[in-house]
Amino acid sequence: xxxxxxxPVLALAALVAAVERAVALGGAGYYLTQLIxxxxxxxxAAGLCLLMGHAxxxxxxxxxxxxxxxxxxxxxxxxxxxxxxxxxxxxxxxxCGLLAEWQNVYGVKVLSVAPxxxxxxxxxxxxxxxxxxxxxxIRLRGHYLAMATLGFGVIIxxxxxxxxxxxxxxxxxxxxxxxxxxxxxxxxxxxxxxxNYYVAWGLVVLGALVIVNLTGSRVGRALASIHGNExxxxxxxxxxxxxxxxxxxxxxxxxxxxxxxxxxxxxxIGPSEASVMKSVRYVAIVAAGGMANLWGVLLTGAALNFxxxxxxxxxxxxxxxxxxxxxxxxxxxRGLLGMPQLRALRGFVGRRLHAGRAA
Amino acid sequence: xxxxxxxTHALSRRFGGLQAVQDASIAVAADxxxxxxxxxxxxxxxxxxxxxxxxxxxxxxxxxxxxDITGAAPHAVAALGIGRTFQTTRLFAHMxxxxxxMVGRHVRSKAGCIAGMLNLPSTWREERRIxxxxxxxxADLELGGHMHAVAGTLPFGxxxxxxxxxxxxxxxxxxxxxxxxxxxxxxxxxxxGRLIERIRSQGITVLVVEHDMSLVMDISERVIVLDQGRVxxxxxxxxxxxNPDVVRIYxxxxxx
Ligand SMILES: Nc1ncnc2c1ncn2[C@@H]1O[C@H](COP(=O)(O)OP(=O)(O)OP(=O)(O)O)[C@@H](O)[C@H]1O
Ligand SMILES: [Mg+2]
Numbered sequence: 057x058x059x060x061x062x063x064p065v066l067a068l069a070a071l072v073a074a075v076e077r078a079v080a081l082g083g084a085g086y087y088l089t090q091l092i093x094x095x096x097x098x099x100x101a102a103g104l105c106l107l108m109g110h111a112x113x114x115x116x117x118x119x120x121x122x123x124x125x126x127x128x129x130x131x132x133x134x135x136x137x138x139x140x141x142x143x144x145x146x147x148x149x150x151x152c153g154l155l156a157e158w159q160n161v162y163g164v165k166v167l168s169v170a171p172x173x174x175x176x177x178x179x180x181x182x183x184x185x186x187x188x189x190x191x192x193x194i195r196l197r198g199h200y201l202a203m204a205t206l207g208f209g210v211i212i213x214x215x216x217x218x219x220x221x222x223x224x225x226x227x228x229x230x231x232x233x234x235x236x237x238x239x240x241x242x243x244x245x246x247x248x249x250x251x252n253y254y255v256a257w258g259l260v261v262l263g264a265l266v267i268v269n270l271t272g273s274r275v276g277r278a279l280a281s282i283h284g285n286e287x288x289x290x291x292x293x294x295x296x297x298x299x300x301x302x303x304x305x306x307x308x309x310x311x312x313x314x315x316x317x318x319x320x321x322x323x324x325i326g327p328s329e330a331s332v333m334k335s336v337r338y339v340a341i342v343a344a345g346g347m348a349n350l351w352g353v354l355l356t357g358a359a360l361n362f363x364x365x366x367x368x369x370x371x372x373x374x375x376x377x378x379x380x381x382x383x384x385x386x387x388x389x390r391g392l393l394g395m396p397q398l399r400a401l402r403g404f405v406g407r408r409l410h411a412g413r414a415a
Numbered sequence: 416x417x418x419x420x421x422x423t424h425a426l427s428r429r430f431g432g433l434q435a436v437q438d439a440s441i442a443v444a445a446d447x448x449x450x451x452x453x454x455x456x457x458x459x460x461x462x463x464x465x466x467x468x469x470x471x472x473x474x475x476x477x478x479x480x481x482x483d484i485t486g487a488a489p490h491a492v493a494a495l496g497i498g499r500t501f502q503t504t505r506l507f508a509h510m511x512x513x514x515x516x517m518v519g520r521h522v523r524s525k526a527g528c529i530a531g532m533l534n535l536p537s538t539w540r541e542e543r544r545i546x547x548x549x550x551x552x553x554a555d556l557e558l559g560g561h562m563h564a565v566a567g568t569l570p571f572g573x574x575x576x577x578x579x580x581x582x583x584x585x586x587x588x589x590x591x592x593x594x595x596x597x598x599x600x601x602x603x604x605x606x607x608g609r610l611i612e613r614i615r616s617q618g619i620t621v622l623v624v625e626h627d628m629s630l631v632m633d634i635s636e637r638v639i640v641l642d643q644g645r646v647x648x649x650x651x652x653x654x655x656x657x658n659p660d661v662v663r664i665y666x667x668x669x670x671x
């Protein structure tokens with residue numbers, strides 16, 4: 057594959073710009089907010105597309121990585137260190153540019169970890185956690201891997217919803233904007249909406265570029281070969297476990313980046329972002345988009361999340377995504393067939409339905 | 416055996432109640448073509464799997480190039496220079512022929528996950544070298560015309576050759592071939608024999624499991640006979656052909 061593989065990335069970038077222009081010309085700037093949020097959810101789906109479509113692994117815990125990123129950024133950038141400002145360690149950190157001083161919406165002065173440092177910590181933490189749980193669980197297959205990642209998601213949700221320092225069910229609010237210099241920032245200010253649209257979708261385009269690069273590289277080919285025939289891949293020197301863990305960590309990093317940025321954009325994060333239903337939603341988007349089909353996944357993700365955020369699905373939001381997942385698995389479009397995990401899961405759902413009908 | 420590239424020492428492997436390989440000690444001289452023969456179920460493929468690390472032995476050792484590799488994972492064994500083809504062809508059916516052979520370069524290249532994501536200049540230069548080497552390997556086996564075909568769509572004989580090319584692309588020191596002539600016609604088998612001799616002349620040691628006796632007798636310097644998991648005898652093709660035990664297991668007691 058030569059440079060031609062970058063054509064869809066350019067097309068995506070053009071589409072992003074075209075949508076922004078159309079929205080501006082149509083005087084529907086208020087759509088941008090949902091489009092920005094949808095972009096970050098698309099970024100999670102893109103990472104999951106790499107994991108499910110290319111590495112053949114399922115994760116029902118990706119909302120956990122999203123929340124890990126978001127909560128780390130939120131907690132570090134809102135924890136007020138002003139009382140410690142005079143202490144040597146705080147002065148040292150401040151002199152390194154790791155701390156930032158700002159005023160929250162109530163006019164209270166806050167000294168906290170700078171957003172970029174919190175972002176770096178969030179990504180590093182998500183990568184470390186993904187590696188730590190990835191090494192033991194990646195050898196699991198089918199339902200077992202699904203359940204293990206589900207368990208991880210549930211743990212993160214419980215921690216988020218049950219820890220005082222994380223605001224329990226209220227989550228963390230008053231997260232400062234992520235200042236990028238020149239008066240620009242990732243945040244909810246209406247004046248920065250167009251800028252934020254381009255930051256969010258710019259990250260999606262960047263993520264797509266990274267995935268296109270990876271899948272066309274030595275490691276991407278190794279992942280594809282594992283899909284084709286694991287024993288033959290091993291006999292050619294491909295370390296199955298290593299490749300799969302790398303894909304798992306990469307997809308977790310995608311989710312954490314999205315979580316961190318969206319938290320700054322929204323100015324808050326709550327435990328619902330870590331919920332199992334959110335994880336199911338990401339899986340549903342990837343399944344509906346055609347698994348390894350990144351462009352299908354991104355378009356599906358953009359459309360479904362946009363509709364969901366516009367409130368089109370009303371109180372049936374979660375039900376809609378669950379239904380999409382079931383429908384896709386039952387009627388198995390092309391993308392699904394390649395993945396043993398979902399095939400196993402599909403068999404499981406199918407048997408359940410049969411059992412239900414027989415009863 | 417002095418000068419042996421590969422040695423196994425009393426390898427044993429049991430499947431439930433079945434002793435598939437028992438106390439098998441073999442030696443493969445460097446730069447030789449050695450044949451491993453024996454009736455169906457003798458344990459030939461199991462012995463290959465024990466050498467290549469896809470099965471762990473219950474006891475015994477595998478020594479390759481003077482190094483104990485017993486229990487090493489298959490990918491690690493491959494990295495040390497042992498390549499293999501399988502009894503039933505195992506191509507990456509959904510990938511193109513070129514991509515299949517490019518995977519063969521895995522152990523000879525090093526771009527990692529992050530380098531791949533960033534596609535740095537060093538990464539794409541390596542990628543170009545991988546592609547060129549794979550294309551040259553295919554051209555060498557006269558498979559250049561199939562380069563962009565999806566592997567799974569090719570005729571059986573061509574698939575076998577592609578699997579060969581894929582293993583060769585790794586430039587192994589030792590190549591394990593499990594029944595390479597199975598399913599090939601007379602013409603293809605003769606070409607295969609010449610190919611194996613050519614591979615050896617390039618400095619690759621070959622250990623081949625084969626049922627086609629004329630091919631075995633033609634190309635190999637040494638023949639090892641396995642029966643019911645045990646090494647029955649080993650020697651030159653002529654010695655082995657004359658061995659009454661070998662005649663018995665191949666032709667039945669009447670001929671002994
Ligand atoms: N994974 C396994 N589990 C259980 N039994 C096995 C396994 N692999 C091989 N066997 C058994 O071990 C014995 C040796 O099998 P193996 O495949 O090594 O024989 P072979 O010499 O390669 O035979 P063939 O010429 O038919 O390929 C056979 O009886 C086979 O059924
Ligand atoms: Mg066999």
